[in-house]
Amino acid sequence: MNIVKIKAKPKTIIKLILFLAIVISSIIFLATDDSPEITVDTPAVPSVPEPGEAPSEEEPETEVExxxxxxxxxxxGLDEAGPENxxxxxxxxxxxxxxxxxxxxxxxxxxxxxxxxxxxxxxxxxxxxxxxxxxxxxxxxxxxxxxxxxxxxxxxxxxxxxxxxxxxxxxxxxxxxxxxxxxxxxxxxxxxxxxxxxxxxxxxxxxxxxxxxxxxxxxxxxxxxxxxxxxxxxxxxxxxxxxxxxxxxxxxxxxxxxxxxxxxxxxxxxxxxxxxxxxxxxxxxxxxxxxxxxxxxxxxxxxxxxxxxxxxxxxxxxxxxxxxxxxxxxxxxxxxxxxxxxxxxxxxxxxxxxxxYNQPTSQDSxxxxxxxxxxxxxxxxxxxxxxxxxxxxxxxxxxxxxxxxxxNNLIAKKEDEFNVRIDLFGSDLEQGLLFKRDVPMTTFSQASNILNTLQANGVENILSIYKGWQNKGIYGGLPIRSFNPESALEDDKSLQSLLEETRENNIDLFLHHDALRINLDEYRNSRYKVMRKFNKRRHTDDVYGNVYRSFHFLHPESSVELLERMKPNYINNNVENILISGISNELFSFSENNREYDRIVTKEYYESIISDYDSTFNLMLEQPFSYLWKYTDAIIDLPSGSSDYVFTDEDIPFLALTLRGIVPMYSEYVNFQANQVEFFLQLVEQGLKPSFLITHEDPSALINTNSSHIYSSKFDLYEEIIEDYYFQLKEIHEKTKGSMITNYERSNGVTTVTYDNGTIIYVNYQENDVTIGGQTIEALSYKVVQGR
Structure with missing residues (x-):
């Protein structure tokens, strides 16, 4: 018998020995382990005695915990890919x-x-x-x-x-x-x-x-x-x-x-x-x-x-x-x-x-x-x-x-006139060496000039919201407690005269009123109550601004009280149009006098005063929750997209498909859209009216204020863009006015929107021309086909 001798290096022999040891150990483990391969039972919950209660040996264990x-x-079982059948x-x-x-x-x-x-x-x-x-x-x-x-x-x-x-x-x-x-x-x-x-x-x-x-x-x-x-x-x-x-x-x-x-x-x-x-x-x-x-x-x-x-x-x-x-x-x-x-x-x-919830046990930690x-x-x-x-x-x-x-009468059909929304930014504050100082961005006469210029250029139908009109500006003047316009905005025109002028020119000018926030840096001794969370601490609305780092929320009762106080002020100063923000899209639980109140209590406070304002003024609400839709003349800042979570596959205009033809809808600001071509096409597709935030001064003046996020708003830069949006979208609106969407389809980057008056709008998001329904739609464009 021939014996073949195998020569191996010491390192190779060591590796073979280790390999055999691992194999033998695995075989022994598998032979002795009788536990299930995948199923893992949740362990029983240990008994948790109440404070001061001694654990009871007689208390039976329960499987439901x-x-x-x-x-x-x-x-x-993610690896169990078999179908259910x-x-x-x-x-x-x-x-x-x-x-x-x-x-x-x-x-x-x-x-x-x-x-x-x-x-x-x-x-x-x-x-x-x-x-x-x-x-x-x-x-x-x-x-x-x-x-x-x-x-x-x-x-x-x-x-x-x-x-x-x-x-x-x-x-x-x-x-x-x-x-x-x-x-x-x-x-x-x-x-x-x-x-x-x-x-x-x-x-x-x-x-x-x-x-x-x-x-x-x-x-x-x-x-x-x-x-x-x-x-x-x-x-x-x-x-x-x-x-x-x-x-x-x-x-x-x-x-x-x-x-x-x-x-x-x-x-x-x-x-x-x-x-x-x-x-x-x-x-x-x-x-x-x-x-x-x-x-x-x-x-x-x-x-x-x-x-x-x-x-x-x-x-x-x-x-x-x-x-x-x-x-x-x-x-x-x-x-x-x-x-x-x-x-x-x-x-x-x-x-x-x-x-x-977490209840603090001391002031510090x-x-x-x-x-x-x-x-x-x-x-x-x-x-x-x-x-x-x-x-x-x-x-x-x-x-x-x-x-x-x-x-179910949860919304009422509103008059559907086309307007371009031109929000005017009044003033803010910046921190000076010793005191805060006003930063006026659009005075009342400058606001008048902007609106008159647009109308002279053919932009006749305008809805405008004046923000930061009050004393100390948009953030320093929170909460609004009286009709006290910021003096730095009064040049040769007062706010009352501007309101009268816009009425005569058929411009819907609304005054912005944040009914939610209070600035305790400016009003430390305010008699109005501040909302406290269940843990008895004040909620801070952190904004990380250059002047004010955070604000607080008013107690719902104080929000109502302030709006009730402002109501005769507005009426006596001939204010007919109000936009309410803050309480239109915020709901919270709160505590008071060692009692807890849920969000329904907050909702009842807010709905009561909003209903009252709706019956008194022309009222609009900023991005309102659906329980308030029946009170607003229009929905402001309707989102045109989603949060873009990684697991979502497609954005859809569900809200626009629901509300088009029932209540006017205004988009978020055009100024701050990353892709304005795509955004414009979304306005066409969804039937949204365009919105712009406009200032007379260059927004670089806001760099040291809480409004430093406004980086593009100067009217001179947007005058032509506003006109272009207005004329194109108004023409589309005239063909779909008062109509609801009856069909909506997407295919290969082209959207087809059909209205109940027979009008069809094709929107092409592709970078090449396409032909659909016998119609050729140019790249990154749209086409309106008039129906019956």
């Missing part, structure tokens, strides 16, 4: 679909219900398309998320003084259900015996979908230890797994945005989650900014102006618009692209009854986490309006919302 903690992506269509009415028994129907829809988890399946009777509200067989995950995905209603709750939020769903906590069926739906009484919490859910079939309700008075908490924090309502309605379906989720971010139903390959870790009607500074802790050059380098994300969200499955031509009818002042919209925690695309509303004492005062009511067939698209969602607003 599962903290909301997202498991790592590898633990939730649930039917997209069911040809005819069934006794049962996927364990859901037929319950009721109307001329358009059928409703099927599974009593085990109160899950719903909705079926369109014409096409047979079905939409599911829960996941039947969730991918392997921990028990908490599995139960969440299979549940129609998920309750969040707080335990003692623990800051962690826990969940109770249709499975965990062994809920007891008593379901009563009726001809239009069902009512369900749900009770968690270990938590001693109960609530009622009512689901009612409507002509276009269904309504889900949880009345506040039916939420019973019988154990001091456990308190309701919030609810998810049908969170997985219309869900899809990875890229199994075609379509998108609609989020009301700014003008509106879409998140496509696709497989994101796990690249997104965070969902979209925003409060309806913006931040709640009264309880939410602000994020810590990293300032650049002692300034905030980041733009704030766009607010949610209307309490809506949606889902469209284009492959089966079915979708829904969710409208939060009750509870919108304490609600969030959350949208999860696949890969953000779960391999599913899903969108939902979340309602917040209690939160925790130290804090403790405190639970909100009382539930926020609201019922939960969500309306799901379904769209099908050719209406199963985002325009169908906008049209649905438009009809809803009109049918």
């Amino acid at each position: 599962q903290p909301i903690q997202a498991p790592p992506p590898e633990q939730i 649930r039917a997209k269509f069911v040809e005819s009415r069934q006794e049962e679909i996927d364990g859901h028994r037929f319950l009721t129907e109307n001329s358009k829809m059928e409703m099927y219900v599974k009593e085990e988890n109160l899950s719903i399946i909705m079926r369109d009777k014409i096409t047979g398309a079905v939409m599911y509200s829960t996941i039947q067989d969730p991918v392997q995950s921990n028990e908490s998320w599995t139960n969440f995905m299979k549940s129609s209603i998920v309750m969040e709750y707080l335990v003692g003084t623990n800051i962690v939020t826990y969940r109770a769903d249709m499975y965990s906590g062994n809920p007891q259900k008593n379901v009563t069926y009726h001809e239009n739906g069902f009512n369900a009484e749900i009770y968690y015996p270990e938590l001693e919490i109960s609530f009622e859910l009512a689901v009612t079939l409507t002509e276009a979908g269904f309504v889900a309700e949880i009345p506040r008075e039916k939420i019973q908490e019988n154990n001091e230890r456990y308190r309701v924090s919030g609810f998810y309502v049908y969170p997985f309605l219309g869900y899809s797994k990875l890229g199994d379906r075609e379509g998108y989720m609609f989020i009301p971010d700014g003008s509106g945005a879409l998140i496509h139903l696709k497989d994101n390959d796990g690249k997104y870790r965070q969902p979209y989650s925003r409060m309806v009607y913006g931040r709640n500074v009264g309880i939410d802790d602000p994020h810590v900014l990293s300032l650049f050059n002692n300034r905030n380098p980041f733009n704030d994300p766009e607010d949610i102006l209307a309490p809506v969200f949606g889902m469209v499955q284009t492959d089966s031509e079915i979708g829904f618009l969710g409208i939060i009818e009750e509870g919108q002042f304490s609600a969030r919209i959350e949208a999860y692209p696949s890969g953000a925690i779960l391999p599913y695309n899903w969108i939902t509303s979340k309602f917040i009854y209690r939160q925790v 130290g804090s403790m986490v405190v639970r909100q004492r009382n539930k926020n005062n609201f019922d939960i009511r969500v309306r799901y309006e379904f769209v099908t067939q050719e209406n199963a698209n985002y325009f169908g969602l906008a049209e649905t919302y438009r009809n809803y607003l009109l049918d």
Whole structure:
């Protein structure tokens, strides 16, 4: 026998020995480890005694206290790419679909219900398309998320003084259900015996979908230890797994945005989650900014102006618009692209009854986490309006919302005259060696000259808002307490004479009134109350300006008091037109005399005075929340885009599609748009009226003021641009005046907008000419085709 000798270097021998050791160790580990590969159960929550309470050995452990903690992506089945294979269509009415028994129907829809988890399946009777509200067989995950995905209603709750939020769903906590069926739906009484919490859910079939309700008075908490924090309502309605379906989720971010139903390959870790009607500074802790050059380098994300969200499955031509009818002042919209925690695309509303917040324990340092004492005062009511067939698209969602607003008298149709908006900037303050000094930018006579020059050049229809007209200017003069125009603006013309002149020339000149902020640097001894957050501290509105670093918010009662005080002042000085800002797009919780007040209380203060001003003056509101739309003569600063989150795939003009032809809409300032060609085309497409911020002086004079962000506003530079915008957009408006949009399509960079008077507008965002509908549209241009 021949023996072959192998010569190996010492390094090679060492590597082989290490390799064999690793292999043998792995085999031993796999042979002895019998734990599951993926599923990770959430550990039981330790008992948290109340202050002064001794832990009890007899207190039983409960399985329902599962903290909301997202498991790592590898633990939730992101690698399980198999399709669900649930039917997209069911040809005819069934006794049962996927364990859901037929319950009721109307001329358009059928409703099927599974009593085990109160899950719903909705079926369109014409096409047979079905939409599911829960996941039947969730991918392997921990028990908490599995139960969440299979549940129609998920309750969040707080335990003692623990800051962690826990969940109770249709499975965990062994809920007891008593379901009563009726001809239009069902009512369900749900009770968690270990938590001693109960609530009622009512689901009612409507002509276009269904309504889900949880009345506040039916939420019973019988154990001091456990308190309701919030609810998810049908969170997985219309869900899809990875890229199994075609379509998108609609989020009301700014003008509106879409998140496509696709497989994101796990690249997104965070969902979209925003409060309806913006931040709640009264309880939410602000994020810590990293300032650049002692300034905030980041733009704030766009607010949610209307309490809506949606889902469209284009492959089966079915979708829904969710409208939060009750509870919108304490609600969030959350949208999860696949890969953000779960391999599913899903969108939902979340309602917040209690939160925790940081309570300072001393003036200098130290804090403790405190639970909100009382539930926020609201019922939960969500309306799901379904769209099908050719209406199963985002325009169908906008049209649905438009009809809803009109049918419920939540908005009134206004006269739709075309105006160009010319906002005039009066004055600000800069810090001198010893005292602050005025920086007048547009005096009253200069304002007159600007407006008269435009009219002489043919720009006849003008709407103007005068900002910074008051004593100490736009920021030093907060709050406005009397009709006291800034003396530095009075040259040979007073504000009263300017107002009279503009009336004679048919110019709508509005005085700007910020009813929210107070400048304590200027009015330290003010008798007006300042808003205090739940932690009893004053809220500071940090602006990082060159003169004033921050402002404070007025107590809602003081905002009302000041506006009531100003009302006779305005009337006696022949002021007919007022623009109110601040309280039009800010809502917060607050505390007073050791009591907590939610955002609904703030809303009631604001709505009462705004309604009063609407009945007295010509009133406009700056970027108002939807509950105020019926009071404003026009919507100012309507966003034309979204916040541009990384997970959004497409911006859509949802608000413009909804409101065009009902209420005049004015854009944000043209001055500060990065791409003015594209912005102009967006104005054409969305039917927005242009807005300019104008000064007589060069804005370089503002460099040391709080208005240093105004870098381009001098009238001499914008005179021709204003005229160009005016004549082009006015011509388009004359062909679409008073008309609503009836169809909206996008294809390869070309948008086609159809109005109910037959007019069609083609907008080409491409850098080459295109032909569509027999019409040739030049690059980066538009074309209007007159209808009948």
